[in-house]
Amino acid sequence: MATLLDLKGAQELQVKSQLVHDFDINYDFKTESLELVPRLPQKKVSTYLISRELAEAVNAAIVTGRPLLIKGEPGSGKTKLAQAVAAYFYGDQAYRYYFEWHVKSKSKARDGGYTFDHVARLRDATITSDEVARAKASDPSNYVALGPMGHAFKAGDAHHKSILLIDEIDKGDIDFPNDLLLELDEMRFKINEMQDTYIYAPTGGRPLVFITSNDERELPPAFLRRCLYYNIPRFTKELLVTIAAGKMKEFYEELDIKDPSEISKQSLEAFVDEFIKLKKRGGHQTAFYQ
Amino acid sequence: MPVAPLWGFFTYIRDRSPVPLSIDQYFYLLQAIHRMDLSYLQTKKDLLRFTKLFWLPDLRFEKQYDSVFASFMDWDSILKHKESPAEVASEVFEHKAFVDKEHLEKQFRPIDEPKQKEQISIKKPESKPLVDFQLLVKETQSTTGVDEPSIGAMIPHDFVLSDLAIVPFDRRHFVQRLRRKVETTEQILSDILDLPLIVNRFAETGFIDDIIYETQDTQKSKVVLLADRFGSMVAHEFLEHHFDQSLRQIPYCDYQHYFFYNWPKEITEGIHYELQPARKGAEVFYTSKHHWDRNTWFLILSDAGAHSGVVNRERMKHTMKFWKYLQSISSHVFWINPVPIEYMEDCTASRLQMSIPMVHPDQHSLNTMIFERKPLPV
Numbered sequence: 001m002a003t004l005l006d007l008k009g010a011q012e013l014q015v016k017s018q019l020v021h022d023f024d025i026n027y028d029f030k031t032e033s034l035e036l037v038p039r040l041p042q043k044k045v046s047t048y049l050i051s052r053e054l055a056e057a058v059n060a061a062i063v064t065g066r067p068l069l070i071k072g073e074p075g076s077g078k079t080k081l082a083q084a085v086a087a088y089f090y091g092d093q094a095y096r097y098y099f100e101w102h103v104k105s106k107s108k109a110r111d112g113g114y115t116f117d118h119v120a121r122l123r124d125a126t127i128t129s130d131e132v133a134r135a136k137a138s139d140p141s142n143y144v145a146l147g148p149m150g151h152a153f154k155a156g157d158a159h160h161k162s163i164l165l166i167d168e169i170d171k172g173d174i175d176f177p178n179d180l181l182l183e184l185d186e187m188r189f190k191i192n193e194m195q196d197t198y199i200y201a202p203t204g205g206r207p208l209v210f211i212t213s214n215d216e217r218e219l220p221p222a223f224l225r226r227c228l229y230y231n232i233p234r235f236t237k238e239l240l241v242t243i244a245a246g247k248m249k250e251f252y253e254e255l256d257i258k259d260p261s262e263i264s265k266q267s268l269e270a271f272v273d274e275f276i277k278l279k280k281r282g283g284h285q286t287a288f289y290q
Numbered sequence: 291m292p293v294a295p296l297w298g299f300f301t302y303i304r305d306r307s308p309v310p311l312s313i314d315q316y317f318y319l320l321q322a323i324h325r326m327d328l329s330y331l332q333t334k335k336d337l338l339r340f341t342k343l344f345w346l347p348d349l350r351f352e353k354q355y356d357s358v359f360a361s362f363m364d365w366d367s368i369l370k371h372k373e374s375p376a377e378v379a380s381e382v383f384e385h386k387a388f389v390d391k392e393h394l395e396k397q398f399r400p401i402d403e404p405k406q407k408e409q410i411s412i413k414k415p416e417s418k419p420l421v422d423f424q425l426l427v428k429e430t431q432s433t434t435g436v437d438e439p440s441i442g443a444m445i446p447h448d449f450v451l452s453d454l455a456i457v458p459f460d461r462r463h464f465v466q467r468l469r470r471k472v473e474t475t476e477q478i479l480s481d482i483l484d485l486p487l488i489v490n491r492f493a494e495t496g497f498i499d500d501i502i503y504e505t506q507d508t509q510k511s512k513v514v515l516l517a518d519r520f521g522s523m524v525a526h527e528f529l530e531h532h533f534d535q536s537l538r539q540i541p542y543c544d545y546q547h548y549f550f551y552n553w554p555k556e557i558t559e560g561i562h563y564e565l566q567p568a569r570k571g572a573e574v575f576y577t578s579k580h581h582w583d584r585n586t587w588f589l590i591l592s593d594a595g596a597h598s599g600v601v602n603r604e605r606m607k608h609t610m611k612f613w614k615y616l617q618s619i620s621s622h623v624f625w626i627n628p629v630p631i632e633y634m635e636d637c638t639a640s641r642l643q644m645s646i647p648m649v650h651p652d653q654h655s656l657n658t659m660i661f662e663r664k665p666l667p668v
Contacts, residue, residue: 053339056326056340059326060343063321063322063325063326064322066318118485122489174542175541175542178541193486220539220541221310221539224348225311225315226314229346
């Protein structure tokens, strides 16, 4: 795989829309490997335009191994970036290496690493008539399910960097970012229920971590010191036209129309002008105009 | 001897950044410089953007960052947002073989000014002269004919009025000390089952004799910053900002920040006061004693009319009343006055400080405030 985003001298990098394979993922503690079972249907990754500045930020995150904290207005493409980068590097195998963790108000930092099904273990342990279940209960690894961060640590290697998206970190509990310091610094975490078993990223295979924030809450300085930062600026009209052209092409391709010759640049610009007017009239302070 | 690229600028920005920067953040940039192809970094604007990736965590401080960068680079165009072709051309750097040279910062040298920026990484540019309060006072006094040496001897404080770089106290130091005092941890039972413990008990005994709930640490501490704004306090706005940033760092602490003008407006005598929230968009807060408890720490930041030079009896009356109101809630009420007592002549502040102990926000006084001053009994 390529190691960095390469714009080849251009101002933007377009990651084209494509279908990617999806997988059910399980971690086997005995073989210490991930088991990937293909799942249907395939997922679609939309067209994404990566600007030179944004590519520079992503490359800096790759070479330094630091998480990239991305801010920007709603609709600016914070969340889709990670997926697009995965599609750029891995094509239709993107979901082998790409993992999403959508933070909720009740999310705990540990959940990203793993969850432990205590109730299932209790149930198995209490079924006195079922020897298999009781034997299963004696091994705690049967009840551990790795979370997206755990998968990301285990999926990558020195040649295939896994990609982890921690989406909307500001939605989490106030302690949430601080609880991730060790995990993001050393790329490892401990499974308490398994006698100090550690899950860690391989040497040279630190995952590329994207963290998005809507700035609803200030993040603690200790957390910020461990990140790189990029704020996606408001779109210019020119960029909007380019994005619209990409999206229109994608739309026509879905309809199996190979040559959408009726989309002229003028009509796209007129469309974008109307769009901007509409947004301004609605008073939406979104990312769509500058 | 090799020089670390951009080290000079890093220390320059670190000393002026409202968000603390660590040495690691310098090394991240260094790593990136060595491992990325940066041949497209051709202008100062590019360099500015690139350093922001590493050292500007909060866009609110972008203008400040830009101006520090501009002052370091002696570059006005960023502030003026001019981009005439001539200017852009003058900002083009040499960029051949970026990683080959020993002193990488020399790569950022403008073609037209070969010598000017030669020592960019080690050079700390001459700062613009800061407004030194002590000098200002001396100058004023000398023009008014007052005996200069006696004034100089009277003023032991050496601080600058409005420069964030030279604040009278170190934020980290202050927070570390204060947090030890304000954090009062209490463990309470939550309504969530402690499943791991139940399972372990069951594994040990073979039966469950009672349901075990998780215990959670709860923090009962509250810190309230009450800042006087406008008027002469405009000169001390940076201090309020500095305290605000510091207090936010105390974990598990319910921190509240309000402001008032001269004194808070009393709505119901001795019961409700009106306070303006510092957070934009928040509603006006009407105090009530049950909002706070005896563990609440109140920090009042106000010059108490020290700059006015007159005695305002109304202000004295209202201030005393409010001070007593807060003291009836908690014994941790502290008045931080940015104007040292030595500066005060007969004015509202000098009279108030006979009844209200006021501390100057320097390192020593704040430590004393936190550790040594015994709070008055409630």
